[in-house]
Amino acid sequence: MEAIKIKGTEDTPSVILDAAENIMEISGRSLPEDVSSFYGPILSWLNEYAKSPNPKTVFVFKLVYFNTASSKLILDILMKLEELAKNGNEVLVKWLYPEDDEDMQEAGSEYADIVEVPFEQIAYS
């Protein structure tokens, strides 16, 4: 399936969804003008991917900022990954946060509480 590669801007994150290379990552800032149209293709891609997923799926979030509207869409992504895990696939979510950003760390813990999917939190400097 075709990869999605979006270069980040000051208000939208960088996105790489590449099944062949097995890289899935969302990083940067997320406060798009229209969250649904930005995240729509990402969610559709994940639906497609779930039909024939790789043996192991690692999804990386390396966000430095997201607004509350984006937070809802991030949960939608995590719920797709949860579903993938529930269907017997190996899934790991890596939540990277700047080491001095307690709020971003807490946001990760909160998502880990809400969805049932292996979740790893990693601080970076």
Added chain:
Amino acid sequence: MESIKKDSKGFLEFVYEFYKTMKAHEISLVYEGEITHQITKAFTSLAESNMAKEEESGTVQRKVFHVMVECLQNISKHADDFADNDFLYSGRGIFMVSKGETEYTVTTGNAIDNSKMKDMQEMLDRINSMDKEELNELYKKQIKEGRLSDKGGAGLGFIDIKRKTGKPLEYHFLPISENISFFLLTSSISRE
């Protein structure tokens, strides 16, 4: 000629008074008009570069950024449209940022239909009465059960502002007409 000079002098004096008032209230940014996504981007990046220049801590910078975005998006998504009032358009409002010794203050004002007032008041009072743990629970409940509105709001803005600032959301409704009120909201972010 004489009268024009007089008027323009009056106006310039007003500008000076306005400037002094802004200074007295330590207002660093004030805007009236339509709040678009471009405006949101411009104001947040202006605030960011100012805070970076003043070597504000990363935590304070992030919190101010957060609160500004949520407040601006509240206006652009919720300010009501009143066709009979020229100056009150959908998505319009006043936006102000002030910087004091100990805190930043972000203030917004926009017209709303009185029919929404009671629900908003109840929600704000409820959020203000909650401690951190209760707010986290409410946030989780809302993010799971809430649906994105047509305008792309997740219903999480007020909850998030209170969580990020740890301070009550101060608000006020002022009557404009029988059916319309002006909604003012102030959030402060500690600089310590």
